[in-house]
Amino acid sequence: MGDVAGIGPEVIARAWGDSPLRALARPFVVGSRAVMERALACVGGGATVQEIKQPEDAEPSPRVIPCLEATELDVADVPHGHVDPRAGRAAYDFVITAIDLALQRRVDAVTTLPLNKEALRAGGIVHPGHTEILAERCGVSRHAMMLYIGPPAGAGSSGLGVVHVTLHVPLRRVFDLLTGEAIEAKIHLADQALRPLIGGRAPRVAVGALNPHAGEGGLFGDEEIRIIAPAVARAQAAGVDVTGPIASDTLFGRALSGEFDAVVAMYHDQGHIALKTIGFDRAVNITLGLPIVRTSVAHGTAYDIAWKGRAETSSLIESVRVAARIVSGRRQLGLPVGAS
Structure with a gap:
């Protein structure tokens, strides 16, 4: 989900209803159910959030977004468009949960939405960004x-x-x-x-x-x-x-x-x-x-337009598409991937 004060949740909500996401993969969100519900209310569309306890429970559909709760912090009321230490710490919790699922081969790939480096530091995380978190957690x-x-x-x-x-x-x-x-x-x-x-x-x-x-x-x-x-x-x-x-x-x-x-x-x-x-x-x-497949959008948190209904979804859709291509290509080459 990325930084909840940025455009990540909104991008997911907008991409879910009218995109090829579900044709490319069996996606679910690692993040906060409360934030995901706020994002859906922001963009409209009529979908609901299904809270799941494990990846195997995910049953995505055009009207259902499975979400794995991945932080103990209450981030539902984090102000939009501003650096917030709770958002930084929660973004770290989200990506750590996703990495661990991939290392356990319970998912095939991880696609990340943007986090904010300043918020990450404010939340007590010394790593400057996703790449460094991934490298340390994966031991490379x-x-x-x-x-x-x-x-x-x-x-x-x-x-x-x-x-x-x-x-x-x-x-x-x-x-x-x-x-x-x-x-x-x-x-x-x-x-x-x-x-x-x-x-x-x-x-x-x-x-x-x-x-x-x-x-x-x-x-x-x-x-x-x-x-x-x-x-x-x-x-x-x-x-x-x-x-x-x-x-x-x-x-x-x-x-x-x-x-x-x-x-x-x-x-x-x-x-x-x-x-x-x-x-x-x-x-x-x-x-x-890395020993796992990880792709990410190429844009940032875009605090200036966050939660205003203006975020574009193309980079997220393309990130999932590329992740699916890598997984398929690795299987064709006999290389290991995540979930079987």
């Missing part, structure tokens, strides 16, 4: 976030994913954090993650440069020579279909022409600006390196 250290747009995205019939070597850090720190080991690890994560989405074949991965014109032979910076190119060469030697470093001003033009399935970007805006320009409403976050 090698992970990454991939921003993905499925077909049609201009990139042939497979869509396009972007994996970031650095993400939520100040731009001035990128140069210090950029290592060959980190780049190589992200290349391998991209290679593994895309296979279930593109029929099992080896993905074609492009690695972006850091400096203008890929450093112009060292004139504009030598990170391409010292760090990026050697990492690409090691990944190639390990059997990955990877090319780079490629100058940023031509990188996404080539990817959108169908030359690549994935891009490894050096920093946040290098990847996010391109993909969100291509299709903000269809962008999906996928967490790589």
Whole structure:
């Protein structure tokens, strides 16, 4: 459900009645029944909330939203559109419950609605966001976030994913954090993650440069020579279909022409600006390196429009669609997923 003061509950309520959600999966909500009922009252539609005790009890229909109560906090009266510590703590409770269900293989995948990092901290949670919570709960250290747009995205019939070597850090720190080991690890994560989405074949991965014109032979910076190119060469030697470093001003033009399935970007805006320009409403976050399938909407809590009946549902629908594709693809490849 995400942060109850944001648009998450409203997005769920709006998406439920007139979308392909139930054709894609057998969904249920992990969150607060009282908040879900308020969200339904906000958007209308006539559906009711079915409180369930376990996933197996979920019987979703156009008029019934199953909801697993996942917090002991009373969040029904949390003010809309504002940072609230109860909302932050409850959002943490929701995602922990969902992760545990996936780790127990009682669900096949988890799709998350947005939380607010400031509210999370106010609620006593030290993690900056979903990705870090997921990594700790799943016990993994090698992970990454991939921003993905499925077909049609201009990139042939497979869509396009972007994996970031650095993400939520100040731009001035990128140069210090950029290592060959980190780049190589992200290349391998991209290679593994895309296979279930593109029929099992080896993905074609492009690695972006850091400096203008890929450093112009060292004139504009030598990170391409010292760090990026050697990492690409090691990944190639390990059997990955990877090319780079490629100058940023031509990188996404080539990817959108169908030359690549994935891009490894050096920093946040290098990847996010391109993909969100291509299709903000269809962008999906996928967490790589986890033992579970997790997708997320690519937008935030949008406090400014929360609970005003204006929230769009397309990113949630696409997130569920992509999660279902990953689960199906993993099964076809004989890879483990959640519930049997």
